[in-house]
Amino acid sequence: MLKALSSSACGLNAQQLRVDTLANNLSNIDTPGYKKLRTNFAQLINQSVVYTGSPGNPEVTSGNGVRVAQVAKYFSPGDVVKTGRSLDLAINGEGFFRVVRGNEEYYTRDGTFNLDESGNLVNSNGCVLEGIRFSPGIDRIMISADGTVEAEGPEGISASGQIQLYQFTNLAGLKLEGGDLLSFDDTAGTVVPGIATSPGYGTIMQGFLEIPNFSLVEEMANLIEAQRAYGFNARTMRTADEMWSMANNLRK
Amino acid sequence: MLRGLYMATSGMDVLQTCIDGTANDIANATTPGYKKDTYLIRSFPEMLMIEKGGPQNEKSSLPQKTRRIGTTGIGARLAEVSTDFTTGIIRETGNKTDILLKGPGFFAVDASGQGEPGRVGYTRNGAFKIDEEGYLTTAGGYRVLGENGEISLGDAELKFDVESDGSITVDGVRVERLRLAEFSSLDSLYKESDDIFIDRDGAAETASATTVKQGFLEGSNVNLVDEMVSLIKVTRAYEANQRMIQSQDELLAKAVNEVGSLR
Numbered sequence: 001m002l003k004a005l006s007s008s009a010c011g012l013n014a015q016q017l018r019v020d021t022l023a024n025n026l027s028n029i030d031t032p033g034y035k036k037l038r039t040n041f042a043q044l045i046n047q048s049v050v051y052t053g054s055p056g057n058p059e060v061t062s063g064n065g066v067r068v069a070q071v072a073k074y075f076s077p078g079d080v081v082k083t084g085r086s087l088d089l090a091i092n093g094e095g096f097f098r099v100v101r102g103n104e105e106y107y108t109r110d111g112t113f114n115l116d117e118s119g120n121l122v123n124s125n126g127c128v129l130e131g132i133r134f135s136p137g138i139d140r141i142m143i144s145a146d147g148t149v150e151a152e153g154p155e156g157i158s159a160s161g162q163i164q165l166y167q168f169t170n171l172a173g174l175k176l177e178g179g180d181l182l183s184f185d186d187t188a189g190t191v192v193p194g195i196a197t198s199p200g201y202g203t204i205m206q207g208f209l210e211i212p213n214f215s216l217v218e219e220m221a222n223l224i225e226a227q228r229a230y231g232f233n234a235r236t237m238r239t240a241d242e243m244w245s246m247a248n249n250l251r252k
Numbered sequence: 253m254l255r256g257l258y259m260a261t262s263g264m265d266v267l268q269t270c271i272d273g274t275a276n277d278i279a280n281a282t283t284p285g286y287k288k289d290t291y292l293i294r295s296f297p298e299m300l301m302i303e304k305g306g307p308q309n310e311k312s313s314l315p316q317k318t319r320r321i322g323t324t325g326i327g328a329r330l331a332e333v334s335t336d337f338t339t340g341i342i343r344e345t346g347n348k349t350d351i352l353l354k355g356p357g358f359f360a361v362d363a364s365g366q367g368e369p370g371r372v373g374y375t376r377n378g379a380f381k382i383d384e385e386g387y388l389t390t391a392g393g394y395r396v397l398g399e400n401g402e403i404s405l406g407d408a409e410l411k412f413d414v415e416s417d418g419s420i421t422v423d424g425v426r427v428e429r430l431r432l433a434e435f436s437s438l439d440s441l442y443k444e445s446d447d448i449f450i451d452r453d454g455a456a457e458t459a460s461a462t463t464v465k466q467g468f469l470e471g472s473n474v475n476l477v478d479e480m481v482s483l484i485k486v487t488r489a490y491e492a493n494q495r496m497i498q499s500q501d502e503l504l505a506k507a508v509n510e511v512g513s514l515r
Contacts, residue, residue: 004268004275011279018282038347040379040391041283043276045445060333061443062269063276066283069391069446072381074347075409094410170386171409229282232476236275239483243271246494247264251501 003064004240010065011233014041017068018226026219028212032088033109034180035073036214042069075171078213080205086141087113087121090210093202095165095194096182099127106181107166107174109210125181132161145203147196165201167192255326257504260496262327266293267490269330274482277474284391285377285447286472287335294331298323337438340473349388350469351378351414353432357462360431361394362402363448372397373448374433374441374456379469382409392446398428414466418459432459 018039028034044064080090089111091097096107106127113121113129119136121129134141138153147163168174169190174182184191196204270291280286303319342352353359353376363373375390383389386406388396395402398420405412408422415421418430433456435441440453 003272007272007275007279011275011281014279015282040381041280042377042390042392042446043280043283043286046443060330062273062289062333063280063443063445065276066279069393070381074349076347077410167407169407170382170384171407172382172384172386225282228476229278232278232281232479235480236271236278236483239487240271240275243268243487243490246491250494250497252498 005237005244007063007065008233008236008240010044010067012230012237014039014066014068015226015230015233017071019223019230021071022219022223022226025212025214026216026223028180029216031110031180031212032090032112032209033078034212035075035078035109036212038072038074039068040070040072041066043067073174073176074213076213078210080208080210082207083209084207086143086206087115088207088209089113089143089163090205090208091165091196091202092205093165093196093200095167095196095201097129098164098166098193099123099125099129099181101125101127104183106177106183108181110180111209125178127181129163132163134160143204143206145197145205147204163196163204164193165196165204167194167200257497257500259325259327260493260500262296262329263493264490264497266328266330267486267493270486271483271490273333274479274486278476278479281472281474281476281479283377283447283472284379284469285340285375286474287337287340287376287443288472288474289443290334290336291330292332292334293328295325296327296329298325335438335441335443336473338473339470341471342468343471344467345469346467348410348412348466349380349382350467351380351430352465352468352470353378353462354416354465355434355459355462357432357434357459358449359390360397360433360456361390361448362397363394363444363450371450372456373444373450375447375449376470377447378464382406390446390448392448394446394448397431399431400428403428403430414464416463416465418464430464432462432464433457434459434462 021037021039025036044067046061046063048061080092091109096109097111099106099108110123113123115134116122119134121132132149134151135153138151140152142150149160149163150157151160174184177183194201196202273289273291277288300323301321303321358374358376359378361373361375364371373394377390379391380388380396382405386404388403388405390396403420412420412422418432419426420428420430435455437455440451440455441449442452444450
């Protein structure tokens with residue numbers, strides 16, 4: 001009886017975590033460059049159901065519920081939409097931007113940048129895109145597909161640097177930080193810097209943003225499934241409880 | 253009298269195991285590639301009942317011989333748990349690492365461990381992921397096997413394609429082929445944790461009728477309506493057994509307290 005209770009408890013926990021993950025995805029529906037998370041389930045260990053000393057086939061086994069084997073991030077590309085803003089950048093390919101905050105470095109696909117007082121490009125998390133600096137008083141910023149940044153000011157057009165892109169020998173080695181930043185440590189793979197337009201890195205598109213790589217319909221369908229599965233597990237738990245109560249009331 | 257008490261108890265025991273199984277199936281209703289269990293309940297072998305020393309035959313002064321009066325059961329036991337291998341619901345996910353098996357086959361995975369290197373497991377859970385060392389793995393962390401061993405894809409998560417025959421290509425270059433297995437009899441498959449089956453009789457054959465499809469997943473084959481019906485059925489049967497025990501108890505109480513009472 002306790003096993004039925006604990007199996008349904010596992011089920012409730014797993015579905016709850018799934019709803020949490022879906023909620024996280026849905027709340028990021030407007031976060032540029034967001035990559036969806038998915039919970040992957042696996043069945044818990046199988047055990048013999050025949051107790052020692054009782055007759056029966058000891059190879060008769062049953063499982064013990066479910067576990068969340070992993071919450072995985074899927075890096076498939078999202079759609080690119082036009083915004084027309086000169087500091088919105090989308091990567092049409094697989095590269096990542098590298099941004100720094102103090103001594104910490106992060107990688108991101110979120111290309112919403114702003115110009116700060118000292119002429120740096122910063123994103124919404126206050127991280128700076130390195131290697132680019134603008135002199136004060138510029139009118140127009142032009143970023144080409146290979147990441148070359150030029151600024152048009154009173155003195156004419158001047159070069160302001162080039163945006164580098166980065167790739168990883170293993171995407172699974174990236175760790176999730178807040179604000180859709182990813183951090184990297186060298187326990188898994190290496191970082192390979194490169195120039196946009198070279199094979200594998202993709203091109204930089206000025207005036208565009210990458211939207212999240214999930215669809216609302218898909219998430220809603222998953223949410224309904226998770227909610228119903230939660231209900232069924234709750235129902236099993238109630239049944240197990242009722243049966244336990246019957247056993248307790250054997251002797252009136 | 254006491255025999256009936258134990259019969260009903262064995263019924264409650266078996267039904268309890270059944271509810272454990274149903275709970276497990278429901279908990280795995282959304283686990284990809286999960287195969288539900290079916291519980292087979294049998295009665296214990298029947299016993300022959302013999303009457304000894306019955307009423308005297310009027311024509312003879314000798315006591316009547318023992319007389320067979322039929323058989324009786326002595327309760328229920330769980331005979332077998334069999335796995336139902338019907339295919340689950342198929343849905344599109346669009347993820348490159350989700351692979352669907354079309355046909356009766358299984359993916360081969362590396363299930364070594366516990367001092368058994370090279371042990372091969374089989375699964376239909378195609379929700380794969382690339383692990384931190386760049387290998388294609390199942391959700392439970394087992395590395396998927398290709399024809400030449402573990403499949404190293406490195407950073408190719410977005411670039412690899414799987415053809416219908418299981419060939420894996422990265423940027424159009426063929427790197428490996430998924431090892432797919434089929435079984436003439438699924439009875440040799442023994443269910444372990446993490447949706448892995450172990451082939452105990454070495455019955456695995458190279459797949460001939462199985463193809464794969466990338467971007468799709470096979471769901472669990474648990475039918476929640478059936479599970480609900482089974483929950484109700486089992487609860488009611490459990491209740492009936494409980495009533496039986498209570499009736500036996502009342503009868504015993506009468507025998508103990510009322511037979512021979514002078515009141």
